[in-house]
Amino acid sequence: MKGFSLNQATTKYWSLDELVSGCVSVGVSAVGLWREEVTAFGTEKAASLVRDQGLTVSSLCRGGFFHDENWYDENRRAIEQAANLGTDTLVLVSGGLPGSSRDLDSARRHVGDAIGALVPDALAAGVRLAIEPLHPMFCSDRCVVSTLDQALHLASPYPASAVGVVIDTYHLWWDDTVWDGIARAGAEGRIAAFQLADWITPLPSGVLLGRGLPGTGAIDMKRFASAVRETGFDGFVEVEVFHEEVWSRPGASVLAEAIAGYEAAVA
Structure with a gap:
């Protein structure tokens, strides 16, 4: 299955063994993995x-969460784990506001400084730090980076080989500036990962779990795929979905959809 990657989050209740065998059985050649599951299974x-x-x-998720006190050591471990798995992409979710702070500007500056501190480790390991902007509703607690433009601004001081960005349809579809951002990211060689997930209406009570499989919601997936491909990006396209209804289904059925x-x- 050329170009397609199944992100482990989409079939949450498949074990890693089941994920691998399920993908191999239908000709899928790539998977996106998550640190918690990999650590529990054993990295080696x-x-x-x-x-x-x-x-x-295709990627390892996640590093980041720079509002945590031990962010540096934890992210160095994440870089090492990515290298051990043979992936060149570590997805970074920046983290939200620290403690009771309301200083969003300071939090974003800290993210930039933290990424800069990790660049030497990333370059040494051959792993690119991929900044993922999340929808603004996650800004306070999960990710102070909300737009592709913000992600590119944070990446710009560092080599594209060390710091790139993630384009996730679920998080970016609402932003009318995203098309210029995709073109810029491509021109700068910073597209490290491209992920598909749809926007389901109405959102469930747990908005984090509101992603649908591509084609089941409101997002113009073809426009995103065309915009990304037009930049020359030829990497894997991950389907990464968080939804209890999707997770409750047999993994093989979810993979097929x-x-x-x-x-x-993409066709």
């Missing part, structure tokens, strides 16, 4: 499993 064991089955790890949604968007 996970690396051997995907390598022996001929899979590429994810592939169909990908093909409809």
Whole structure:
């Protein structure tokens, strides 16, 4: 399945063994992994499993959360884990406001400084730090980086080989400046990852779990895919969905629908 990657979050209740075997059985050649699941499974064991089955790890999620006190050591571990898994992309979710702070400008400056501190480690490991902007509703607690333009601004002081950005349809579809941002990101060589998830209306009570499989919601997936491809990006396209209803279904069924949604968007 050329160009498609299944992000582990989409089939949350599949074990890593099931994820790998399910992908291999239908010709999917890449997976996006999450640190918690990989750590529980065992990093070296996970690396051997995907390598022996001929899979590429398209990304590892997540680093970041720079409002935590131990952000530096934890992100260095994340970089090392990504390198051990053989992926060159570590997705960064910046984290929200620290404590009771309301100083959003300071929080964003800290994210930029933190990324700069990690650049030497990333370059040494051959891992690119991929800044993911999240929808503004997550700004206070999960991610003070809300737009692609903000992500590109934070990345700009550093080499594109060390710091890139993530384009996630779910988080960016609302922004009418995103098309210029995608073109800029492509021109600067900073598109590190491209992820598909749809916007479901109405959102569930837990908005974090409101992502739908591509083609089930309000987002013009084809426009995003065309804009990203026009930049020359030829990397894997991950389907990354968080939704209890999706998670409750058999993994093979979800994978089949994810592939169909990908093909409809990218074809």
